[in-house]
Structure formats: C-alpha cells, structure tokens
Amino acid sequence: MRLLVIGGAGYVGSVTSAVLVEAGHEVTVVDDLSTGHRDAVPAGAAFRHADVLDQRQLGDVLREVAAGGPIDAILHFAARSLVGESVVEPARYFRHNITTTANLLEAMRDHGIGTIVFSSTAACYGEPDATPITEDMPTVPTNPYGASKLAADQMLTFAAPAYGIAAVSLRYFNVAGAYGPQGERHEVETHLIPRLLDVAAGNAPEASVFGTDYPTPDGTAIRDYIHVRDLAEAHLLALGAAKQGEHLICNLGTGTGFSVYEVLEAVRKATGAAVPAAEKPRRAGDPARLVASAERARTVLGWSPERTELSETVADAWAFYRR
Ligand SMILES: NC(=O)c1ccc[n+]([C@@H]2O[C@H](COP(=O)([O-])OP(=O)(O)OC[C@H]3O[C@@H](n4cnc5c(N)ncnc54)[C@H](O)[C@@H]3O)[C@@H](O)[C@H]2O)c1
Ligand SMILES: O=c1ccn([C@@H]2O[C@H](COP(=O)(O)OP(=O)(O)O[C@H]3O[C@H](CO)[C@H](O)[C@H](O)[C@H]3O)[C@@H](O)[C@H]2O)c(=O)[nH]1
Numbered sequence: 001m002r003l004l005v006i007g008g009a010g011y012v013g014s015v016t017s018a019v020l021v022e023a024g025h026e027v028t029v030v031d032d033l034s035t036g037h038r039d040a041v042p043a044g045a046a047f048r049h050a051d052v053l054d055q056r057q058l059g060d061v062l063r064e065v066a067a068g069g070p071i072d073a074i075l076h077f078a079a080r081s082l083v084g085e086s087v088v089e090p091a092r093y094f095r096h097n098i099t100t101t102a103n104l105l106e107a108m109r110d111h112g113i114g115t116i117v118f119s120s121t122a123a124c125y126g127e128p129d130a131t132p133i134t135e136d137m138p139t140v141p142t143n144p145y146g147a148s149k150l151a152a153d154q155m156l157t158f159a160a161p162a163y164g165i166a167a168v169s170l171r172y173f174n175v176a177g178a179y180g181p182q183g184e185r186h187e188v189e190t191h192l193i194p195r196l197l198d199v200a201a202g203n204a205p206e207a208s209v210f211g212t213d214y215p216t217p218d219g220t221a222i223r224d225y226i227h228v229r230d231l232a233e234a235h236l237l238a239l240g241a242a243k244q245g246e247h248l249i250c251n252l253g254t255g256t257g258f259s260v261y262e263v264l265e266a267v268r269k270a271t272g273a274a275v276p277a278a279e280k281p282r283r284a285g286d287p288a289r290l291v292a293s294a295e296r297a298r299t300v301l302g303w304s305p306e307r308t309e310l311s312e313t314v315a316d317a318w319a320f321y322r323r
Contacts, residue, residue: 008041010036015232032052066111125137169250172252183323201322220259222288
C-alpha cells in the first residue's frame with residue numbers, strides 16, 4: 001500500500017513506520033518536527049516537512065505525493081499529548097487534536113483516500129469503575145487531552161459513513177519499550193519508564209512516585225504497559241480490517257497491570273542502578289487503575305501482544321536509551 005504517516009517522526013509513529021516499511025509498504029512520513037525528530041524516520045521512508053494544522057501545507061503535500069500514484073491510507077499519530085499541559089492549555093489541545101483530524105478527513109474526502117487509522121487513547125475512558133476496560137464502557141475523560149481525543153474519535157464515527165471512508169481508532173494504553181533505533185525521545189518527558197531511566201543513567205537525581213495511597217495492593221497506580229512493537233503490528237492489521245463506511249474502535253493493551261513500584265523494581269533490575277525514588281502526592285487527574293481488555297482487537301484484528309514481560313519491555317527501552 002502507499003501510505004501517509006502523519007506524525008511518523010515521533011515515538012509511536014517512527015516505530016510503526018519502520019514496521020510498515022519492513023512489511024513492504026511505501027511510506028511517506030509527514031511531520032512538522034514539533035515533538036518528533038528527523039533522524040527517527042526510518043531510512044526506507046520518504047519525508048515531507050509540513051504542519052497538518054495548515055490546510056494549504058497539507059494540500060500541497062497530498063498533491064505532491066499523489067502525483068506518484070494514489071494514496072491508499074493515512075495513519076494519524078500527530079497530536080499534542082501531554083496530559084498535564086492540556087489541563088493548563090485546554091483550547092490549544094482541543095484546537096490541535098480536533099483540527100488536525102478534521103483537516104485530514106476533509107483532505108481524504110477531497111483526494112479519494114479510503115482508509116484512516118487514528119491514534120486514540122485510554123484517556124478517553126477517564127476513571128473507569130471496573131477493569132479490564134472494554135470499548136463499550138462509558139467515556140468520561142478527566143482531562144482536556146482525553147476529551148480532545150474522544151472528540152476526534154466521535155468525528156471519525158460520523159465521517160466514516162458521510163465520506164464513505166474506512167476508519168479505525170486504536171486506543172493505546174501505556175506505550176513503552178523501543179524497536180532498535182526507534183524509541184521514546186520526548187524533550188518534555190512525563191512518562192514513567194523514560195523518567196526512571198533518566199535517574200538510572202544519572203541524568204536526574206531522584207525519581208518521583210506520584211501517589212502511594214491509591215486503593216491498589218501497594219498503594220501506587222496501576223497501568224497496562226504495551227510494547228511499542230506490538231502496537232505497531234496492530235496498525236498493520238487495522239489497515240487490513242478497516243471497512244468502508246464504518247468506524248472500528250479497539251483497545252490495545254496486554255490485559256495485565258503493573259504498579260509504579262513494580263515498574264521501579266523492573267527498572268532497577270534492568271539497569272543495575274539503585275534509582276532512588278521519593279514519594280510524592282498524587283498527580284492531578286491520574287486514575288488508580290487502567291488495564292485494557294484487548295478482546296476486540298484479538299477477535300476483530302486477529303492481534304495479540306507478544307512482548308508481555310515487563311522486564312523485556314524495560315530492557316528494550318534501556319537499550320534504546322543507551323544508544
Ligand atoms: N505514547 C503513549 O503512551 C500514548 C498513549 C496513548 C495514545 N498516544 C497517542 O499516540 C500518538 C503518538 O504519540 P507519541 O508518544 O508517539 O507522540 P510524539 O509526540 O512522539 O509524536 C507525535 C508526532 O507528531 C508530530 N506532529 C505534531 N503535530 C503535528 C502537526 N500539526 N503536523 C505535523 N506533525 C505533527 C510531532 O512532531 C511528532 O513527531 C499521539 O496521537 C498520542 O496522543 C500515545
Ligand atoms: O515520574 C513519574 C511519572 C509517572 N508516574 C506515575 O506512573 C503512572 C503512569 O504515568 P505516565 O505518565 O507514564 O502515563 P499515564 O498513565 O499518565 O498515561 C496517560 O497519558 C498518556 C499520554 O501521555 C496516554 O494517553 C495514556 O493513554 C494515558 O493513560 C501514573 O500513575 C503516574 O502518576 C510516577 O509515579 N512518576
């Protein structure tokens with residue numbers, strides 16, 4: 001397939017681009033490098049620098065790429081995705097995450113592009129009453145980031161039949177790990193594993209454990225850490241499963257949760273470093289427990305995660321960090 005990967009210079013987008021290229025697809029990455037890196041784009045993919053918030057820039061890229069042959073599908077990873085920042089800049093988050101999606105959907109209609117795979121998030125569910133989380137549970141986001149992603153999902157639900165396109169939203173839980181030279185490299189890093197690796201490497205003095213009074217066995221928050229390589233495979237399967245006029249939503253997680261203390265232990269083991277950690281108050285808006293049911297992804301996409309050992313995921317992240 002001829003594919004456009006919007007946001008393919010970022011963490012998840014670069015790993016997925018590498019897997020798509022390996023599978024024999026023709027990939028063009030479109031990215032404004034606002035949080036991504038030019039050198040993260042795999043060698044076998046073409047690159048176009050453009051901001052998809054700007055319809056003119058997007059139109060220029062589409063015309064240029066389509067001149068070489070029809071575009072079969074778009075994978076849309078581009079977003080503002082820092083939960084804490086979204087709480088202080090809600091309008092910016094809504095504008096970015098909704099407008100990028102709206103621009104891409106209208107461009108698909110205008111250029112006859114039939115399929116979109118969208119990066120959605122577990123943050124759409126907010127504070128669920130129960131785990132594992134299935135796609136039919138209530139979506140009540142607790143922060144503007146999750147709300148803006150949910151709004152984009154809803155846009156896809158209406159746009160799929162209206163424009164006759166095939167849409168798939170993949171709701172990632174906590175993405176972790178790396179795939180060779182592609183990994184997590186955010187300038188502003190809020191995610192647990194890379195922050196712990198910073199301490200292990202001596203680049204930060206001490207780790208923070210946000211909240212030790214959650215109703216969980218050890219008092220720290222539980223998350224479902226999905227290996228980025230497994231996540232990338234799901235995008236390949238989603239391209240095959242997408243149906244014209246329909247919007248499919250699938251959770252992607254392992255179905256197993258680990259607490260912050262368990263992740264800290266895994267990082268200490270993988271790195272051999274002491275990783276001193278201080279107990280801090282809860283981070284605003286953090287749910288106690290987010291664990292996916294990936295049953296729908298299993299049955300509809302034929303997907304199942306293969307890298308479910310936390311130790312392996314952390315070891316891959318550490319190997320990338322040390323490069
Ligand atoms: N990392 C996670 O744990 C996680 C979890 C759930 C969902 N997600 C979603 O997955 C997607 C990818 O996340 P990530 O961690 O790889 O983020 P990232 O910031 O590493 O990647 C996003 C990429 O999009 C590019 N981009 C942003 N705005 C753009 C624009 N207007 N035009 C062109 N390019 C633009 C950035 O430069 C960057 O390369 C996001 O949509 C995020 O909301 C991530
Ligand atoms: O230094 C840290 C960083 C994080 N945490 C804790 O570790 C857990 C995981 O935090 P992350 O920041 O790694 O990830 P989140 O669970 O906040 O992820 C949320 O935000 C992500 C985007 O940033 C995704 O959208 C994801 O689906 C959504 O649940 C949370 O309990 C957090 O409080 C710490 O204790 N110390």
